[in-house]
Amino acid sequence: MIVFLFLFIMSTAIFTLKDTNYRSKRDFYQLELKVDSTFMLTYHIGYHLKYTWGKWHKARNEYHLKGAFNDLTSIPIQVNETKIEDSDSITFVLSTNIKSGYSLDKIQLLLDSIPFCIMTETLKVHSQYDFSKIRLRTYIDHSYVDSGYIVTPYYLNDEIFSEEYLIRSNESNYFELQWGIDGKIYGYDPIERITLKRRINKLFWVERNVTFSKSKRK
Numbered sequence: 413m414i415v416f417l418f419l420f421i422m423s424t425a426i427f428t429l430k431d432t433n434y435r436s437k438r439d440f441y442q443l444e445l446k447v448d449s450t451f452m453l454t455y456h457i458g459y460h461l462k463y464t465w466g467k468w469h470k471a472r473n474e475y476h477l478k479g480a481f482n483d484l485t486s487i488p489i490q491v492n493e494t495k496i497e498d499s500d501s502i503t504f505v506l507s508t509n510i511k512s513g514y515s516l517d518k519i520q521l522l523l524d525s526i527p528f529c530i531m532t533e534t535l536k537v538h539s540q541y542d543f544s545k546i547r548l549r550t551y552i553d554h555s556y557v558d559s560g561y562i563v564t565p566y567y568l569n570d571e572i573f574s575e576e577y578l579i580r581s582n583e584s585n586y587f588e589l590q591w592g593i594d595g596k597i598y599g600y601d602p603i604e605r606i607t608l609k610r611r612i613n614k615l616f617w618v619e620r621n622v623t624f625s626k627s628k629r630k
Contacts, residue, residue, distance in 0.1 A: 434624035462601040477606035489574040493584035514595035548574040
């Protein structure tokens with residue numbers, strides 16, 4: 413009977429877990445701690461809008477948050493390379509995490525630093541094209557602003573690079589590229605680590621002297 417009650421209580425607790433939102437009105441931060449151990453930190457005041465996301469874990473009365481990216485010039489990329497017989501070209505297929513409202517502006521594939529546009533998600537080059545390194549670059553096209561079309565009033569990161577990938581075989585002619593970013597990366601703030609101390613019903617951000625209170629925002 414005791415074992416049954418324990419299992420019932422534990423199962424109830426699991427199904428009632430939910431994301432928790434915090435807000436710092438004075439410092440203009442909003443924090444969401446999600447049940448899947450990811451977090452989203454948003455800073456918004458006037459023309460300043462920044463995001464930091466990543467993973468979190470709890471240790472006693474502290475929450476430890478680690479940002480997803482530390483260096484916006486070396487964001488991880490996954491590459492699968494294979495050889496397709498009787499192909500007269502080298503093919504690159506790009507996949508990103510583009511979401512509605514957060515599209516990437518321009519994307520280039522860099523082959524030994526030579527840029528090729530890959531916004532169509534597929535690029536083909538001649539089968540005899542010689543290269544040893546692959547890298548991706550996404551950037552904001554300021555010609556939109558110069559022509560009078562204002563993309564956003566917020567300060568943004570002008571360009572983002574993937575890490576450099578060294579090809580494994582000179583015979584590979586089909587490359588699948590997975591880059592886990594979307595347009596929010598232009599507003600990403602690379603905060604490496606965040607320490608939050610619990611104080612009654614509040615969280616105190618040690619490194620920046622910011623206090624969060626629970627928010628009713630869903």
